[in-house]
Amino acid sequence: MGTMRVAVIGASHWHLDLYLPTLLELPDVAVVGVSDVDARVAGELGERLGCAWSDSHERLLDTTSPDFVLALGEHAEMPREAGLLLDRRIPFAMEKPCGTDAGQVRALADRAAAEGAFAAVPFVWRQSELLTVMRERFADADIAHLSFRWIAGTPARYTDSGCGWMLDPARSGGGCTINLSVHMIDLARVLFGDPVEVAAAVMANTAHGLDVEDYSLVTLRSGGRTFHVETGYLLPARHSTFDMRFSVKARSHYLIATGLRDVEVVGPDGAVEHLRVHTTNVPHYPVFVRDVLRRARAGEPPIASLTDMAAAMDLVQEAYRMGGINRG
Incomplete structure (x- = not known):
């Protein structure tokens, strides 16, 4: 061609x-x-x-x-x-x-x-090394609980890069929930399948006092399985720098991801496997x-298509509603 x-x-x-x-x-x-x-x-x-x-x-x-x-x-x-x-x-x-x-x-x-x-x-986490590591060791259906904390830099990085519109909800749609949490909300749909629902949401803008939320904690549920998604614009750092810890409980494994490359997988016998794989979204673009x-x-x-984006946005909007923020 x-x-x-x-x-x-x-x-x-x-x-x-x-x-x-x-x-x-x-x-x-x-x-x-x-x-x-x-x-x-x-x-x-x-x-x-x-x-x-x-x-x-x-x-x-x-x-x-x-x-x-x-x-x-x-x-x-x-x-x-x-x-x-x-x-x-x-x-x-x-x-x-x-x-x-x-x-x-x-x-x-x-x-x-x-x-x-x-x-x-x-939705680059669908093609991530982290997801590959998970699926090589346990099936999606084995996952019982996930907790992803993914804290990014302060809102100043948007104004510094000429994208100050990100801090105007009329132009951006919101803050860290629609911008960061949406990745994990899509990942919940991938791992759990349908249906996925929003069980709870808490949001705040107290760190910076802007019109968009700078902190978000959303709990997703599918049957008895749960996924806690915590994001924020809190870390004094440039783009692509994060405070993060991802934890996944599967039937007989426990996975912990910290920093940009460090993953531990605790196996059924308690043995710990140490891996160096990319854990965040940036390297997968x-x-x-x-x-x-x-x-x-x-x-x-x-x-991932616009249909997947629409399904994730339905959950984002419900999270905003539960968090006390009206987003359409």
């Missing part, structure tokens, strides 16, 4: 650097254009990459005719971006959460499914990029 022409829209999103290096290193991929509502950002990036650029997504798509689009940008703008791509029948991957409320995302998912569109979402482009080329469905 020939070179795949890829465009990036909403390029000012702070996650761009999780995708771009892989796009640039693949020999059968060419980044043909970038766009952003901020013309300065689009222009500087386009000049650096030596490709077309625009402050209009429509104009960029019309002039570059890409084979695939990576869609980023403000959460509030994502439904419009997805509509443009669906109208033009361009396969795409869109950053979560693909909108600011569950209704928006469900409408997009229903349309994409009805039209047979390739619409991927980077290159895996996602390679896989999603291969699938788009081959006509295979993505690992």
